Amino acid sequence: MWRNIARSAAASSLRRSRRFSTAIPGPCIVHKRGADILHDPWFNKDTGFPLTERDRLGLRGLLPPRVISFEHQYARFMESYRSLEKNTLGQPDSVVSLAKWRILNRLHDRNETLYYRVLIDNIKDFAPIIYTPTVGLVCQNYSGLFRRPRGMYFSGKDKGEMMSMIYNWPAHQVDMIVITDGSRILGLGDLGVQGIGIPIGKLDMYVAAAGINPQRILPIMLDVGTNNQRLLEDRLYLGLRQPRLEGEEYLSVVDELMEAIFTRWPKAIVQFEDFQMKWAFETLQRYRKKFCMFNDDIQGTAGVALAGLLGTVRAQGRPLTDFVNQKIVVVGAGSAGIGVLNMAAQAASRIAGNTGASPNHQFYLLDKDGLITKERKNIDPAAAPFAKGPGEIEGLREGASLLEVVKKVKPHVLLGLSGVGGVFNEEVLKAMRESDSTKPAIFAMSNPTMNAECTAADAFKHAGENIVFASGSPFANVNLGNGKVGHVNQANNMYLFPGIGLGTLLAGAHFISDGMLQAAAECLASYMSDEETQNGILYPSIDSIRHITAEVGAAVLRAAVAEELAEGHGDVGPRELEHMSKEETVEYIIRNMWFPIYSPLVHEK
Ligand SMILES: NC(=O)c1ccc[n+]([C@@H]2O[C@H](COP(=O)([O-])OP(=O)(O)OC[C@H]3O[C@@H](n4cnc5c(N)ncnc54)[C@H](O)[C@@H]3O)[C@@H](O)[C@H]2O)c1
Ligand SMILES: O=C(O)C[C@H](O)C(=O)O
Numbered sequence: 117m118w119r120n121i122a123r124s125a126a127a128s129s130l131r132r133s134r135r136f137s138t139a140i141p142g143p144c145i146v147h148k149r150g151a152d153i154l155h156d157p158w159f160n161k162d163t164g165f166p167l168t169e170r171d172r173l174g175l176r177g178l179l180p181p182r183v184i185s186f187e188h189q190y191a192r193f194m195e196s197y198r199s200l201e202k203n204t205l206g207q208p209d210s211v212v213s214l215a216k217w218r219i220l221n222r223l224h225d226r227n228e229t230l231y232y233r234v235l236i237d238n239i240k241d242f243a244p245i246i247y248t249p250t251v252g253l254v255c256q257n258y259s260g261l262f263r264r265p266r267g268m269y270f271s272g273k274d275k276g277e278m279m280s281m282i283y284n285w286p287a288h289q290v291d292m293i294v295i296t297d298g299s300r301i302l303g304l305g306d307l308g309v310q311g312i313g314i315p316i317g318k319l320d321m322y323v324a325a326a327g328i329n330p331q332r333i334l335p336i337m338l339d340v341g342t343n344n345q346r347l348l349e350d351r352l353y354l355g356l357r358q359p360r361l362e363g364e365e366y367l368s369v370v371d372e373l374m375e376a377i378f379t380r381w382p383k384a385i386v387q388f389e390d391f392q393m394k395w396a397f398e399t400l401q402r403y404r405k406k407f408c409m410f411n412d413d414i415q416g417t418a419g420v421a422l423a424g425l426l427g428t429v430r431a432q433g434r435p436l437t438d439f440v441n442q443k444i445v446v447v448g449a450g451s452a453g454i455g456v457l458n459m460a461a462q463a464a465s466r467i468a469g470n471t472g473a474s475p476n477h478q479f480y481l482l483d484k485d486g487l488i489t490k491e492r493k494n495i496d497p498a499a500a501p502f503a504k505g506p507g508e509i510e511g512l513r514e515g516a517s518l519l520e521v522v523k524k525v526k527p528h529v530l531l532g533l534s535g536v537g538g539v540f541n542e543e544v545l546k547a548m549r550e551s552d553s554t555k556p557a558i559f560a561m562s563n564p565t566m567n568a569e570c571t572a573a574d575a576f577k578h579a580g581e582n583i584v585f586a587s588g589s590p591f592a593n594v595n596l597g598n599g600k601v602g603h604v605n606q607a608n609n610m611y612l613f614p615g616i617g618l619g620t621l622l623a624g625a626h627f628i629s630d631g632m633l634q635a636a637a638e639c640l641a642s643y644m645s646d647e648e649t650q651n652g653i654l655y656p657s658i659d660s661i662r663h664i665t666a667e668v669g670a671a672v673l674r675a676a677v678a679e680e681l682a683e684g685h686g687d688v689g690p691r692e693l694e695h696m697s698k699e700e701t702v703e704y705i706i707r708n709m710w711f712p713i714y715s716p717l718v719h720e721k
């Protein structure tokens with residue numbers, strides 16, 4: 117009975133997702149035979165190899181005789197996943213999440229086609245396991261969890277060797293690379309080499325959401341040491357046991373890696389992820405015009421937050437032009453917080469029609485030392501444009517506490533990117549009841565869950581039921597009683613980075629412009645209907661992430677075409693891209709999404 121239910125549920129979700137599949141899978145060339153294929157997750161089909169293929173590839177006798185269909189393999193995996201869920205009921209969240217991660221990771225290591233199919237079809241359930249928040253726990257426990265490597269590892273000790281090392285990667289073509297130096301993993305700090313989990317999780321989202329072929333992705337860890345004393349003393353730690361490289365020494369290592377990457381794959385796109393603030397901004401500035409790259413924490417996050425901020429204006433039933441009047445308090449002046457403010461300021465001045473008035477007078481920025489004003493000593497240059505002058509903050513002093521700021525400003529929006537769990541405490545949330553907005557917005561965007569500025573339940577309890585709430589990590593909707601539900605949005609850059617990467621790739625752009633990023637944010641902002649935003653729903657459900665990504669990708673591609681940055685991809689040249697309508701561009705993007713289906717394997721020496 118259960119088997120049938122599991123199978124029919126699997127079959128219906130397979131049907132649902134087929135709209136993204138290409139009709140008949142073309143053959144796939146493989147340069148291996150026999151057991152080597154079974155041990156290669158790109159090509160392995162486990163018991164799914166048809167008999168003719170077993171003969172052709174020298175697999176006969178290496179597998180049990182019965183051939184199991186893909187649908188049956190899928191149902192079998194889902195059954196074991198569901199029984200794991202049943203068997204771990206009542207155990208601590210971290211134990212359950214890690215057990216789920218392990219079973220998914222084992223499949224990932226064995227059979228990527230089946231892995232990505234279950235991931236795509238069950239993205240809402242599985243994203244919190246392979247991505248945020250569980251990926252944070254995985255990074256924290258990486259040395260103990262390590263079984264086999266994934267991606268590439270470059271270290272400070274490889275200086276002078278990177279250009280040849282990059283050719284050790286087995287794929288001929290790589291489209292998307294996510295790279296970290298592990299220095300600021302989510303809100304968990306410096307995790308050194310253990311941060312490799314982040315590029316892996318981000319690239320899984322690229323496959324699931326953007327349909328990038330998993331044979332063309334590459335997670336990279338750049339290990340320049342760690343300043344995390346606990347890791348340096350941990351005998352199981354797998355990274356370099358030395359303090360982080362700094363200054364020119366650090367930059368020369370990153371330079372060498374970037375040169376190596378783009379020498380081998382000139383058309384690749386590189387996403388920088390979870391670099392500590394000083395290097396996040398510095399590397400973005402250094403490489404942005406030279407290579408096709410972006411920083412997701414600065415630029416991806418900014419677009420997602422801006423879409424949410426515009427959504428909160430619509431949620432109040434006000435026209436978008438009212439955005440310039442919104443008082444926004446940003447807590448956290450790091451790469452993410454400053455990135456958000458830069459993009460919000462650009463949007464405000466666009467909306468204000470470039471009147472020349474200071475676009476950011478409605479923004480308030482706090483860091484660990486409180487409100488940032490022009491009196492701040494050694495102010496970070498990136499934060500300086502948002503520092504308040506004496507005339508702008510009557511009654512507030514340099515370093516004023518968050519509570520003081522909220523009480524005085526009565527902001528429309530309170531947005532946290534501080535990495536500190538619980539800083540939106542009961543008093544702060546209660547103070548938001550006095551907000552000048554009819555629907556105050558609370559964005560607790562820090563990750564993972566423990567580091568969120570507040571929980572969803574606390575936000576609705578203390579700040580009131582009429583708030584709009586969003587968090588970076590997933591929380592369940594809140595039951596407000598009397599049949600009412602407090603909707604929880606997930607304000608996470610996963611809604612944008614896959615579309616930014618895919619749109620740039622298919623445009624064949626060599627540079628990711630502000631216009632392309634702005635197009636991505638605007639596309640996400642306009643995705644929801646007025647009715648949805650007025651019900652506090654600012655972002656779509658993650659179930660539709662492939663569709664959102666197709667739309668965002670098309671917006672990015674069209675912006676690249678408009679700016680004459682598109683050079684085309686494969687057989688499709690810039691002229692053809694130029695002549696595509698909006699709908700045709702979305703269709704083009706969808707047609708180019710890889711979909712997990714077993715292809716006939718053809719051996720070639
Ligand atoms: N939801 C998303 O999509 C998303 C995207 C990017 C980053 N993030 C999260 O945002 C957080 C910050 O990321 P980042 O790259 O900006 O980090 P960062 O280290 O560059 O910056 C953190 C900032 O928070 C400030 N801060 C620390 N303690 C504070 C306190 N008690 N009160 C006020 N400010 C405080 C610091 O002074 C610093 O300015 C992380 O938890 C990260 O996971 C979420
Ligand atoms: O990784 C995430 O979930 C979002 C973001 O990039 C972060 O650093 O927190």
Ligand SMILES: [Mg+2]
Nearest residue numbers: 389390412413
């Ligand atoms: Mg990040």
